[in-house]
Amino acid sequence: MESTVSGAVDYQQLRKAITWDVSKRELGYSEGAPINIAHVCIDRHVQAGRGDKVALVHENHEGELRHFTYRDLMLLTNGWAGFLRGLGIKNLDRVCLFLDRVPELYIGFMGILKIGAVVEPLFSAFGEDALHSRMEDSTAVAIITQRKHLGKVRRVRERVPSLKTVIVIDHEEDGRPLREGEVAYSMTANRLESFPVFKAYPETPSVLHYTSGTTGKPKGAMHVHGSIFAQYLTTKVVLDVKDDDIYWCTADPGWVTGTSYGIIGPWALGVTQIVVDAGFSSDRWYGTIEKHRVTVWYTAPTAIRMLMKDGLDPVKRHDHSSLRHMCSVGEPLNPEAVRWGREAFGLDYHDTFWQTETGSIMITNLPGMPIKPGSMGRPFPALEAAIVDPRSGEPITSPGRVGLIAIRPPWPSMMRTYWNNSATYYGKFLNGWYICGDQASLDQDGYFWFCGRDDDVINTGGHLVGPFEIESALLEHEAVAESAAIGKPDPVNMEVVKVFVALRPGYAPSADLELSIMNHVRKRLSPLAMPQEIAFVDKVPKTRSGKILRRVLRAQEMGLPTGDISTMDDN
Amino acid sequence: MKEMILEYIKNEYIDEDEADEVALDENTPLISSGIVDSFSMVSLKRFLEKKYAISIPDEEASPEAFNTVTSIIALVNKHARK
Numbered sequence A: 001m002e003s004t005v006s007g008a009v010d011y012q013q014l015r016k017a018i019t020w021d022v023s024k025r026e027l028g029y030s031e032g033a034p035i036n037i038a039h040v041c042i043d044r045h046v047q048a049g050r051g052d053k054v055a056l057v058h059e060n061h062e063g064e065l066r067h068f069t070y071r072d073l074m075l076l077t078n079g080w081a082g083f084l085r086g087l088g089i090k091n092l093d094r095v096c097l098f099l100d101r102v103p104e105l106y107i108g109f110m111g112i113l114k115i116g117a118v119v120e121p122l123f124s125a126f127g128e129d130a131l132h133s134r135m136e137d138s139t140a141v142a143i144i145t146q147r148k149h150l151g152k153v154r155r156v157r158e159r160v161p162s163l164k165t166v167i168v169i170d171h172e173e174d175g176r177p178l179r180e181g182e183v184a185y186s187m188t189a190n191r192l193e194s195f196p197v198f199k200a201y202p203e204t205p206s207v208l209h210y211t212s213g214t215t216g217k218p219k220g221a222m223h224v225h226g227s228i229f230a231q232y233l234t235t236k237v238v239l240d241v242k243d244d245d246i247y248w249c250t251a252d253p254g255w256v257t258g259t260s261y262g263i264i265g266p267w268a269l270g271v272t273q274i275v276v277d278a279g280f281s282s283d284r285w286y287g288t289i290e291k292h293r294v295t296v297w298y299t300a301p302t303a304i305r306m307l308m309k310d311g312l313d314p315v316k317r318h319d320h321s322s323l324r325h326m327c328s329v330g331e332p333l334n335p336e337a338v339r340w341g342r343e344a345f346g347l348d349y350h351d352t353f354w355q356t357e358t359g360s361i362m363i364t365n366l367p368g369m370p371i372k373p374g375s376m377g378r379p380f381p382a383l384e385a386a387i388v389d390p391r392s393g394e395p396i397t398s399p400g401r402v403g404l405i406a407i408r409p410p411w412p413s414m415m416r417t418y419w420n421n422s423a424t425y426y427g428k429f430l431n432g433w434y435i436c437g438d439q440a441s442l443d444q445d446g447y448f449w450f451c452g453r454d455d456d457v458i459n460t461g462g463h464l465v466g467p468f469e470i471e472s473a474l475l476e477h478e479a480v481a482e483s484a485a486i487g488k489p490d491p492v493n494m495e496v497v498k499v500f501v502a503l504r505p506g507y508a509p510s511a512d513l514e515l516s517i518m519n520h521v522r523k524r525l526s527p528l529a530m531p532q533e534i535a536f537v538d539k540v541p542k543t544r545s546g547k548i549l550r551r552v553l554r555a556q557e558m559g560l561p562t563g564d565i566s567t568m569d570d571n
Numbered sequence B: 001m002k003e004m005i006l007e008y009i010k011n012e013y014i015d016e017d018e019a020d021e022v023a024l025d026e027n028t029p030l031i032s033s034g035i036v037d038s039f040s041m042v043s044l045k046r047f048l049e050k051k052y053a054i055s056i057p058d059e060e061a062s063p064e065a066f067n068t069v070t071s072i073i074a075l076v077n078k079h080a081r082k
Helices: A011-017 A020-026 A038-047 A070-086 A104-116 A126-139 A147-156 A225-237 A254-269 A282-292 A301-310 A335-345 A422-426 A467-475 A511-524 A550-558 B002-013 B039-052 B069-080
Strands: A052-058 A066-067 A096-100 A118-121 A142-145 A165-168 A182-186 A204-212 A221-226 A246-249 A272-279 A296-299 A325-328 A351-353 A387-388 A403-407 A433-442 A448-453 A459-460 A464-465 A480-490 A496-503 A532-537
Touching: A020 A225, A038 A104, A038 A225, A038 A254, A052 A070, A052 A104, A052 A422, A066 A070, A066 A104, A066 A142, A066 A325, A066 A464, A070 A104, A070 A118, A070 A532, A096 A104, A096 A126, A104 A118, A104 A254, A104 A464, A104 B002, A118 A126, A118 A254, A118 A467, A118 A496, A126 A147, A126 A204, A126 A467, A126 A511, A142 A147, A147 A165, A182 A325, A204 A225, A204 A254, A204 A464, A225 A254, A225 A511, A246 A254, A254 A272, A282 A301, A325 A335, A335 A351, A387 A433, A403 A448, A459 A480, A459 A496, A467 A511, A480 A550, A496 A511, B002 B039, B002 B069
Parallel strands: A052 A272, A096 A118, A096 A142, A118 A204, A142 A165, A165 A182, A246 A272, A246 A296, A296 A325, A325 A351, A496 A532
Antiparallel strands: A052 A066, A204 A221, A387 A403, A403 A433, A433 A448, A459 A464, A480 A496
């Protein structure tokens, strides 16, 4: 395949032309040989004489810029690797990254992979409970963090006995004493000319991303170095990234989009990417496109809807003529957002569907493919995907009939297991298909149309939040006797968390209590999990066996029939 | 009002171990610096509404309006006068 698709595409032709072997061939991989993501993304480019090309342009919230070439990345990741190895960290050890979007996050990610250890990215807004449950489950040996998050790490440390070392990246700027087991590391002061990259193979574990489910604690989806075959090809074909592009992925590497397409994909292709470590504002985002001459932009429906809220005037105040391709991920992209994108930028947003477990884009609108606003698109050409019957797992071919989105395994970036939870992993398969957990239907042209989740997981702002985690955190609040968390439809975030709370004796509903409960969840878990609405109830609907009937609450919330409630406990 | 809001932000949105170290005044960027994110803005809005017995329309609760304590005070005063 000489170049990516452009202009009108023949989907059936693409299915013949685009295979995982294309990726292996273009990356110069032969079967049985070792492969390490860090080598493919960094050292390979330097060895090919592309070391002077800018790999990362980093802008902090004050607008200060830092540029890193591929050669810089090689020396700095070597530095990280030598330092981590010196701490006694071995291959397959889990090393957490708990950082804002600072350069150390992106470069440290590759440094960890260089020694064959497993990267465990943690969203920097996580509260103590969220941090603890993930680190305890993974038995992480080290965490890389920064001063502003060190307090949280210290407060959970005693409860994570596996954790030997806390690495603080900005200690020099601060000067306050570190404690036993904490070490300072200045990335820019540690450039190492060479380091023997760990000889990983396609099935060697690489990245452990935690994701939320309906029940139990978050599950760790384990990925492998061979995932890069899928991340490389989908970045090239779907995101249409070319050598001279300036690429901007707005996702945080605490989540899978931020690693698969915010680190691995673009660097596998050797392009220049922009990272902005600043909160959202329309002017800032349009200013980023203008200032850096961004050509390819991968963002999320929630962000698009926030931009839409501010209207077209801010768009007009900036030059966005550099943009040539826009994609979206995280939740269904509503037709209005596609139409608004056309009006604002003269371009289509291309929706993409995938999840933490799949590691790369599964269903998508390819460049040049006619876009049906509101549709998820069609399967990535190298994949086989279908809508299947939830009971039999047999493909449904009649247009409009709802079933479950299913992908035929294997593909290079599929998770290899849930860490410590293989039973749940095997439960994800039916009749030879991997079941994504989302409902959709097909139309007569083979386009997929999203209908909803098949479980109680809440999708807020493109991130999945587990109701069980929220309900567990709520129980730690002194006033809460029991609770149920659901996703309430929201025009910007798709869903926001709404909780139904029954209070302990002696407590009465009040605005103070409401705020206290909101802040409690925000601090224990994360701002995403914070209930934006609280309803005080006498009791939470449950089955006679004690299972919370969230579907009943969801139906009531949306004014829909509650369905079969014969198992509900009336007492 | 300024001290009250600054105190609330320090207590609620800055890690307790860091609260004494962070230089926070009425012109410190809150949203663009990441001290308060777009989700947490909801709880800050709720606090302001409760504390000052006002109602801030969702469309006015923008990242720009919440970016500094100065801009927050302007927003509160606008609705307190109604």
